[in-house]
Amino acid sequence: MDFFDALVRYETSLWNHLDRRLGHAGAVSLATLTAVRVVDRYRGTCRVQELRADLGITVGAASKLVDRLERDGLALRRANPDDGRSSLIDLTPTGAEALADGVEALEDALDHQLGNEPDLMSVTDFLVRVDAKLHALTAEVAR
Amino acid sequence: MDFFDALVRYETSLWNHLDRRLGHAGAVSLATLTAVRVVDRYRGTCRVQELRADLGITVGAASKLVDRLERDGLALRRANPDDGRSSLIDLTPTGAEALADGVEALEDALDHQLGNEPDLMSVTDFLVRVDAKLHALTAEVAR
């Protein structure tokens, strides 16, 4: 229980802290930056599905998220040549700029916050490992 | 950046997974359980402020959260004898029962999920330590 409490608590405070920092730096919100980073990661092959999976939200939420990215001029849907059911999502030049600026501000804030932590790598490995176990278990339960 | 991504990703998947487990066990949602646990932790001295601080939400959100707890019969506001501006929040018998059932289900799920992790303590310590540093820094920046 202690671990769970510490995890939730720290994730929340770090998220809020970084979001405030981004705002102060004139960058997009951390939520928007996180979404834009996913779109960029898939380089022209990002569908609503990818956003759903990577962000841990529902398809409906992911669809509305893309609506907002389009509305704000950060991304655009384009027809998927391989599957008429889905669109592919690309960053606009404005979106690419917001990504670059946001990532720079985020890296600065993280470095300032965690640059001196020697155990960062091992804790990261732990988180990645237990997350993988969790997904294996969830897939198993779903059967 | 890797650490931040892993942290957010794992916190999200663990939260969603546990929430599903609680639902399956017939318990309250993880969000509700988290709130009820805070109310219980302060044992008769819980105000809206305590919920705000412990849950990392705004006062407005905390106030509405108490509205919902009251609406669902889990908690009640009572006049604060020491300060007329605030109320003290107590669990009802129903709320205490939801707490006990929910905690049991949560502990089961967590044990099943993380019972075999040897590094749990050290990772917990890390999270608690960096969270404390973050709060010190935030307080400093606010000045």
Add this chain to the structure above:
DNA sequence: AAAGATTGACTAATCAATCTTG
């Protein structure tokens, strides 16, 4: 004036129903 809380307008999530394409 400052602190605690509440409320209203807005934003973003959920679920379920629906539509289209494979």
Add this chain to the structure above:
DNA sequence: CAAGATTGATTAGTCAATCTTT
């Protein structure tokens, strides 16, 4: 019929304005 996506109704968060008590 499955899979991908969208939409509408509901739920919960934010911020800002307001009210009461200290």
